[in-house]
Amino acid sequence: MLTENNPDQNFENFPEIKEAKAIREKMAKKPLIIFVSIFAFVLVAFLSLAIFMSFNQKNLTLTTKNQPTPTSTMELKEEITSPSPYATDAALLKTEEEIKNLDKKLQETDLKESKLNPPVLDWDIKFEKN
Amino acid sequence: MKNLSKIIFIVFSFSLLFFLLPQKSYSEEKIFDADRAFQDYLYNTNLYRQSHSEYIIARESYLKYQTLTSKNTALEKTRLMLKNQDEVTRTYLTALRLKLAEVSGITNYGQNVLYLRLDDEIPWFQKHQQSLNSAGTIEDLVSLSEDGRNQYQKTEILAYQTLGAILTSKQNVLYEEITQKIKDLKEKIGEIRTKGDKNTSLAERWLLEAENRLTRSQEKQFSAQQLLAQMKTNDFNKNESYNKAQFTIEESHQYLKEANSYLKEVVRELKNAD
Numbered sequence: 001m002l003t004e005n006n007p008d009q010n011f012e013n014f015p016e017i018k019e020a021k022a023i024r025e026k027m028a029k030k031p032l033i034i035f036v037s038i039f040a041f042v043l044v045a046f047l048s049l050a051i052f053m054s055f056n057q058k059n060l061t062l063t064t065k066n067q068p069t070p071t072s073t074m075e076l077k078e079e080i081t082s083p084s085p086y087a088t089d090a091a092l093l094k095t096e097e098e099i100k101n102l103d104k105k106l107q108e109t110d111l112k113e114s115k116l117n118p119p120v121l122d123w124d125i126k127f128e129k130n
Numbered sequence: 131m132k133n134l135s136k137i138i139f140i141v142f143s144f145s146l147l148f149f150l151l152p153q154k155s156y157s158e159e160k161i162f163d164a165d166r167a168f169q170d171y172l173y174n175t176n177l178y179r180q181s182h183s184e185y186i187i188a189r190e191s192y193l194k195y196q197t198l199t200s201k202n203t204a205l206e207k208t209r210l211m212l213k214n215q216d217e218v219t220r221t222y223l224t225a226l227r228l229k230l231a232e233v234s235g236i237t238n239y240g241q242n243v244l245y246l247r248l249d250d251e252i253p254w255f256q257k258h259q260q261s262l263n264s265a266g267t268i269e270d271l272v273s274l275s276e277d278g279r280n281q282y283q284k285t286e287i288l289a290y291q292t293l294g295a296i297l298t299s300k301q302n303v304l305y306e307e308i309t310q311k312i313k314d315l316k317e318k319i320g321e322i323r324t325k326g327d328k329n330t331s332l333a334e335r336w337l338l339e340a341e342n343r344l345t346r347s348q349e350k351q352f353s354a355q356q357l358l359a360q361m362k363t364n365d366f367n368k369n370e371s372y373n374k375a376q377f378t379i380e381e382s383h384q385y386l387k388e389a390n391s392y393l394k395e396v397v398r399e400l401k402n403a404d
Contacts, residue, residue, distance in 0.1 A: 082403040084328050086318075095314050096397045099390060102307055106387050109304065111297050111380050115168070116229060117369075118289040119175060119222055121215050122182060123279030125208060125272050129193055 164228035171221040178214040185211040201268070208271045209262055215278065216259040219285060223252050226292050235302030236295055244292050251285055283363040290372040294358040297379045298351055304386050305347065308393070312340055315396050322400065333399040336392045343389035350382035 086092050188207035192200040227248045230241065258278055265271045315337060319330045357375040361368060 080401055084401055084403040086322065086328065087401040089318075091314075092318060092397060092400060095311060095318070096394075096401075099311055099393050099397060102304070102311065103387075103390050103394070105307075106304060106383070106390055109300055109383065111300065111383050112376065113229075113293060113296060116226060116293055116296075118286050119171075119178075119218050121178075121218065121282065123215070123275055123282060125212070125275040127189060127193065127204070127268050127272065 162228075164225060164232055167221065167225035167228045171218070171225045174214065174217045174221045178211070178218045181207070181211040181214045205268055205271065208268065209265065212262050212271060212275055212278065213259050216255040216262070219282065220252055220255045220259075223248055223255075223285070223289070226289060227252075229296060230292055233296050233299040235299035235306070240295060244288075244295055247288050248292065251288060254281055286368050287361045287363060290361060290368060290375075291358050293372070294354065294375055294379070297376065298355060301347075301351055301379060301382055301386070304383075305344065305351075308340075308344060308386060308389050311390075311393050312337060312344070315393065315400075318400065319396075328400070329404045330400075333396045336395040336399060340389040340392035340396070343385045343392065347382045347385035347389065350378050350385065354378035354382065 080087055185204075185207045188200070188204040192204035194200075227245065230236075230244055230248075255278075258274065258281070262271070262274055265274055315333075319333055319337065322328050323330050354375045357371060357378065361371050365371060
């Protein structure tokens with residue numbers, strides 16, 4: 001209550017309430033918090049993207065890697081009913097394996113290389129009406 | 131608070147460096163091999179196709195309207211198309227050269243002769259490409275394209291002969307391997323014959339058949355090489371001559387397959403008791 005008994009009372013320099021001060025400080029911090037959280041979000045997003053891309057690259061290399069062609073389980077196995085003394089001969093078995101590999105190589109060899117055929121180019125430049 | 135944002139900025143920058151630098155160095159490590167050269171060639175082929183379509187449109191427009199603007203456009207579009215044409219040829223020959231470098235079944239002499247011929251051919255198209263810049267009229271460009279056409283007739287022969295050499299070199303590698311297997315089996319049969327514990331006459335017959343197929347394969351390969359060597363610049367359809375040679379190489383390859391299958395019979399016969 002305002003009375004003449006209280007002359008020191010100054011309404012312009014009214015002491016600030018503690019709660020108001022806290023709110024004001026909080027408001028001042030807000031842009032910084034927003035800035036920091038955006039920055040953190042960008043960083044996390046970038047890191048996740050980078051990790052995702054590196055995984056993708058690994059997957060890519062895995063898919064392009066030359067994988068051995070699965071051999072058919074239905075493949076007819078050669079059966080030796082009465083083996084000779086050379087049926088288990090190490091040198092002969094080695095040659096047999098090499099011949100099998102050679103057979104695979106013979107089947108896989110590209111003897112066309114059609115992608116390397118000379119390009120078809122138009123050298124017939126004419127500026128005459130037909 | 132300022133310190134915190136500084137720290138975040140530093141962490142962010144380092145993470146950027148960490149993830150971007152290795153990828154960059156990886157791409158720098160890629161070497162210029164036949165595959166890379168082939169990709170380069172394909173890229174230039176696409177550019178050429180695009181410029182060729184533009185040239186056709188510009189030419190039609192000039193022939194129809196005969197204006198100065200359409201003439202200038204036609205001049206520039208023709209120049210660009212011819213430049214791209216030279217670039218396609220140059221990158222194609224480079225890809226072919228690198229492919230030739232990758233094959234092993236060719237003699238050093240044969241490989242070097244083709245290298246020299248290819249190395250002479252590539253600069254021609256580079257020079258031709260430069261001369262297109264100095265052409266001031268459409269007539270100049272027409273004349274330069276005629277030079278290009280004459281040169282390309284020789285280039286085509288070289289390209290087909292190099293391709294033929296690549297294919298025959300693949301055949302040579304396989305031929306050598308089969309010859310080695312025949313030698314190994316001959317030694318084994320000789321060893322068995324000496325011991326006398328197995329009749330080797332059937333295995334020897336199969337081996338003889340394999341050798342016959344090998345000889346026929348060589349004959350076919352020789353005729354393919356002759357077909358390629360006989361190609362001439364004035365041949366109307368060089369592609370047809372090359373296809374004949376390529377088919378002959380395939381026949382030669384078929385004989386190698388047969389020879390190898392007979393070797394399998396030899397092994398089967400040796401593993402079985404009489």
